[in-house]
Amino acid sequence: MGTEAQHENDPGDDREPYDPEALGPESLEQEPLDGDPPEGQKPPEERESLWWLAASPLLWLAHFLASYLTAAIWCAKVGAEHDPIGPVRVAILVYTLLALGGIVAIGFFRGLRPHELGTATVPHDFDTMADRHRFLGFAVLLLSGLSFVAVVYVALPAVFYGSCR
């Protein structure tokens, strides 16, 4: 049964991202005008997943829920109204560092690198495998940027609130 469709949607697929550095200056000169990598270089993978688009926003969502639930459960079950909430703040700090680390990694490896494949620039609207690859990278990069900012936003209340009040 449908192996191809399964691969396309397999979030665990961890192929090597394309590395433009490996091309070296000489090979760049031979590149065709449309900005695709030259013959003989590793082409962008034929089977690609849409799930990477959701990866950074899902980290935001996980960070959001973890922060909210930690604060809500602490205030309902553990801390009295005016007690300091030190452990909640520490937990939110840890969640934030983890989420931001993950988002930066996704944005770099699944976003920036595919986006910069070859020399073609946006809008990535050619009917080619390479441009589709660049487009998905660009979208992942933008979503990672938004997710980064949104995680920082959600972490800020822990800086300003000292109690459950």
Place this chain on the structure above:
Amino acid sequence: MKKTEPDDVEPLPYTPSEEVREAQERRLQKVWAVPKGWRYLSAVNNETVGGWYTSAALCFLLFGGVLALLMRLQLAVPENDFLSAGTYDELFTMHGSVMMFLVAVPIFEAFSIMVLPEVLGSRELPFPRLSAYGFWCYLIGALFVCGSLFTDAAPRGGWFMYPPLTSETLEGYGPDVWLLGLSFIEIASIAAAVELLVGVLKVRPPGMRINLLPLYGWYLLVVAAMVLFAFPPLIAGDLLLEVARAFDWPFFDAARGGDPILWQHLFWIFGHPEVYIVFLPSIALVAMIVPTFAKTPMVGYGWVVLAALGTGFLSFGLWVHHMFTTGIPGISLGIFSAASEAIAIPTGVQIFCFIATMLAGKLEIRTPVLFILGGFSTFIIGGLTGVMVALVPFDLQAHDSYFVVGHLHSVLIGGTIFPIVGAIYYFMPLVNGKHLSERLGTVAFWLMFAGFNATFVPMHLTGLLGMPRRVFTYPTELGDTVAWLNLTSTIGAFVLAGGVAVFLFDLLRPKKNQPYAKRNPWGAGTLEWLPDIPEEVPWGVRSIPEIDSRYPLWDQPDFVKHVDEGRFYLADAEELERETLVTTPVDGKPIYCLRVGGPTFVTLIAAVFTGGFFILATFHLYVPAIVSAGLAIAAIVRWLWKGTGGIPAKDDKDVGLGLVLPTYVSGSKSVGWWGMLITMLADVTAFLSLVFGYFFYWTTNAEWPPPGAPDLGLLWPGVALALLLGAWLCTVAARSLNRADRGPLYHAALTVGALAAAGGAGAILWAPAAAGMDPTTHVYPAMVWMLAIWTALHAGLGVLMQLYCVARRAAGHMDATHGAEVVNVTLYWHFAAFTAFVTVAVTAGFPIAAG
């Protein structure tokens, strides 16, 4: 010049002969013909059903608008007695419910069902009969809910039905009408979401890679996914509230451990994403219209995709901003306030992309553009007041005042209604071949725009001056300013209504002598403008094109000619079947030729009996309700038996241009598998909402389980879990046995599985009964019962599916290579097993872990 791969498919190099083309067209005509006479009601074709759906939603828009005008008359002067308090309560409840549930969400689904196949250059969406079923459910439910207003049984609890007012205080059937009638419509919404999601992912034209997908498709993808995760929490909430009303289970009764705040959480986990579910499809229309009138491709395509996806995610982190005044700890409020501010970023990004596109091209100001510009300016004001009310200290002042009414109408009318009216002006030539009038359109726009501002700008001020929402009148002592602002709002409302009347006149006036519009009258670049005008053929596209660009009508040479001459795929229907192509989600490679269902009454019959269940249950007629549910299930089984699966006469088919595709696939290549997966994601979301309820009560009760509560023990929950996991394993084994063509063992595995599942359903219900749990005494046993019943129902549905698979193979409709049914049922059972595991772990395991 567009760049393509060297091996890109080109259309046929020659024009097929006249005779060949006529023969092809005759066959297509025969296959896709819309039924005539009274059989017209059996149509399932997306264009027909989408047309009914859109017209119905527009009628309910007018109905909701009339309710608003009655309210404005009552509020024109202080201490008015035009309406009684009770009638006024019914009116504002119905106005909100009709506009949100019967207009805003359905109109996007309706419109999308109508135009999505055109946007994607395909003949049909993957589940046409499901769309028809969804439409009939919507219509029956909507008429039922609206009808209650004329029998004085209308709900009065506000469009968000807060308990304990709705669980204990309100008499009569009002809240039941709301809960059951709208749950029914929510199910129809989820059906449409499944259709649209699978449509965008799988039924694209060959070559339409994900980076060439029209922005409309991106928005629909996001919105349909949001429907899947936003509506189920509300369905779970509806279930709890209806059971609380009908059987006195104490979910919202604080004296017995319940908490009304749980309803607010479940309602707003739905309610806030819903605002974006309503807004994004309208913006999707804008994204199709703006490039046409700017005569340039959309600027920042990738940024708009970011905005659509980003808004979709962030919108799930805002729900508590409707609950800032409920006494939630400050740090939680801060978290939701921060997320509410963050969503302004992607919203702003897309607005800037539209402005940039307008500036990059040469914008032609026609009626659709007027409505879009008017919508933008209004929406931006609503968005900025939204940023204001997202700040906790400001919200504490403005909460439940007319400021909020002004804000939300700016967002919804500016973000939704104006773009929709603009889109009707834009798309009308596609519907009946005739343009609407530019002159009447301009008059309608200025009346609506001026009327809108005169109505809602003063409400911000009356709100800040202290006028509360949802009160049928206001005292003279509030002052002259409040009085004349209200009078201005009322006058404005009638000006707005005048604009709508002009628009309606334009829409309905006879246009017999008006010449037809020319083909692609606005000079658009996207596929939905491919059909000839007037379109007298029922088949959508003449042949399914190969796509090389985001704007094929602008970029691909002789594109329309090639499509018209049948020089692309599926130009014929040799087997006299309704066919379209299924492609891969990322690169749009054709993988199989899908045959979809034609006209049938079974969807209408199934919808009538489904409606019967919900309507009879409203009046507590449980026996007839269950009979009706049984008949609905029987109709659905018949629909599936006759209309889906089955071994095709030939395993593959030449679809043209030298491409031979299979006519049967199973598993993740098939659309049925995707439909099941997506439906079950929604189902498991509803289940997790109930689990959330269990843990919510854990946080609100000092002790959980409460002291003296009966102990569920481990025996019966353990037996239930063992049997249900056994049923799941039997189903998994049956899938392999079918593939290995081991017929007798396959039947044995499924039969044993069905027996185990039935036993498991019994055991999970017996567990709380044996423990002596009475669900009316405290919310703890009520919650345990609710999770057990949910699991038992899923096991029961699983039994039905297992027996269906047994019968399918026995009847010769399945064999080793044609086993889609058992593959899809196995997918169902993965989710059912998860449900059983979580239910037992929570109800039996958590009390042990907690103490």
